[in-house]
Amino acid sequence: MELIDGRKIAAEIAVELTAEVAALPGRKPCLALVRVGDDPASISYVKAKEKAAAEIGIASRIILPPATIAPADLFALVDRLNADPAVDGILVQSPLPGHLDETAVFRRIAPSKDVDGLGTINLGKIAQDDDSGFVSCTPAGIMELLARAGVPLAGRHVVVIGRSLLVGKPVALLALQKRAGANATVTICHSQTTDLPAITRQADVLIAAIGRAEFVTAGMVKPGAVVIDVGINRVPDAARKSGFRLVGDVHFDSVAPLAGRITPVPGGVGPMTVAMLMKNTLKAFRQQHPR
C-alpha cells in the first residue's frame, strides 16, 4: 500500500499558484468568503481557505452573516458581491442553515465569479465537457490528485459512493469526460443501492463520498484498488483536547493493507479542495482581467 499525500500535492500547486499570482500586474485576485452562522466545521474550513489565500498572495474578504439571516438578505449580499468589481470570486460555505435554499443561493452567484462551481451554469458545463467554467473544488481536487499521483482512468472502472451535488455527481461526470485523464467507466452508488459491496468490489478506483464515518470496510474493496476518501467526519474522542478526531468515510486500518493506493484523512482530498479554490479564483481573475 502506498499513501497518496494530498497535503504534499496541494503544496506543490500552491507554489505554482504563488509564482503566477506574483507575476500578475496590478491588484491581486480577491476571494469573498461568506460563512453563514457558526458551524464549527465551517469555521475551520473558511479559516483554512483564508490562510491558503494569504500564502499564495490572493486577497480575501470574510463576510459573516448571522445564522438567522433572511433569504432575501443573503441574496442581496450575493448581488452586491456580484456587482463589486474588486471581487473576483465568491464562495458561500456549505452547509447553510435549514431555512436557506442552498441551490438557489449557489445559483444566485454570477457564473463568472462562481469559483466554488456549484451554480447551475457551471454544473451544466461539466456535462457539456466545456472547461470554460469552474469545476466545483472537491471533485476538481480529486481529479487533480489522481492526475498528479499518476493514476490512469481511461477504460478503468471508477465507482463513486454518494450522489451529492457537491461531490458524487460532478466527479462522476468528470471521470466520464472524453478527454485525457478521464474516459473512465463510471458507476454511482448510494443509500438505496442493492448489494453495495458487490459493486464497490469492482472498482479500480473507489471514491467514497457519503459522509458516514468509516463506512467502507475491507470487504467492499478489491485488492490493489485506488481508494479516494472524501469524507471528513468528526467522531467523539475524549483523549483529544478538542474532544473529537477526524475520520474519513473509509475504515482506514482495515482497508489500507489491501488497497493499492489510498488517501489519508486528514491530508488527502481536503487540502486539494482548498488548492482548487485558489486555482479557480486565479482563473476568475484572469477571465475578468484579460491582458
Added chain:
Amino acid sequence: MELIDGRKIAAEIAVELTAEVAALPGRKPCLALVRVGDDPASISYVKAKEKAAAEIGIASRIILPPATIAPADLFALVDRLNADPAVDGILVQSPLPGHLDETAVFRRIAPSKDVDGLGTINLGKIAQDDDSGFVSCTPAGIMELLARAGVPLAGRHVVVIGRSLLVGKPVALLALQKRAGANATVTICHSQTTDLPAITRQADVLIAAIGRAEFVTAGMVKPGAVVIDVGINRVPDAARKSGFRLVGDVHFDSVAPLAGRITPVPGGVGPMTVAMLMKNTLKAFRQQHPR
C-alpha cells in the same frame, strides 16, 4: 418477452396533451422548429414533430436555414426567436453541420424556451434535481416510458451504454435522482470501457444509446433484463423502396427472446421523444403565461 410499445404510450400522452391544450384560453402554444440544411434523418424528425404538434393543437413555425449558414446568422436567428413573444419553445434539430458549434447554439436559446433541454442551465438543473427546467426529450421520454410501463428503478442497476450529451449523460442523472421513479444505481459505459459485456450483463435495465446498428447482442444482456433501445440507425436494404431500413442499437432478434421486456425500433423511444417535446412546449407556454 414482452414488448414495451412506445407508440401506444406516446399516443396516450398525446390524448392527455390535446385535452390540456384545448382547455387553454387565448392563443395556442407555438413551437419554432429550426432545421439547418437537408440531412435526410433531420427532415423526417422535424416532419414528425410538426405533425405531432398539429395533432395536439400546438402551432409550429418551421425555419429552414441553408447548411451553409454562418454561425453569427444562426445566433441572430435564435436571438430573434428568443425575443419573439409569439414563440414559446425553440428546437434546433441536431446534428448541425460541422462548422457550427452545437453546444454554443443550444446555449444561445433562452432557458425559458429551451424545450429540447440541451442548454447549459437546463442540463445543470438535472444535476441539481430541480424540475423547474426542461429535461431533454429523449432522456425524458425514456424515464416516462419506464414509469408508464411500470418498470421500477429504485435500488436497481441501470447500465447506460453511451455518454452523449443528448442521451447518455442526462438519462444517467435522471435515473440517479433522489425521487420516486428514480433512485437507481447507475453505470455509464462507452467506447473505452474495458470488458463491456461483463458490465452490461449486470443491468436490470439496459439503455443502449451509442448509435451503432445492432451493437448489443445476446451475450451482453442478463436474462430477464429490461432493454431500452435508443438507437435509430439506417442500414441499406435493397428490398425497401426507400433503400434502407431502421434498426436500433440492439440486435433485436437475438436479444428479445431473453429480455424480460424490450422496446422495438421503430416504435419504442422515438415516439416518446416527440411526445416529451410537446409536453415541454406546453410547460414553456404555461410558465410564460401564468394565469
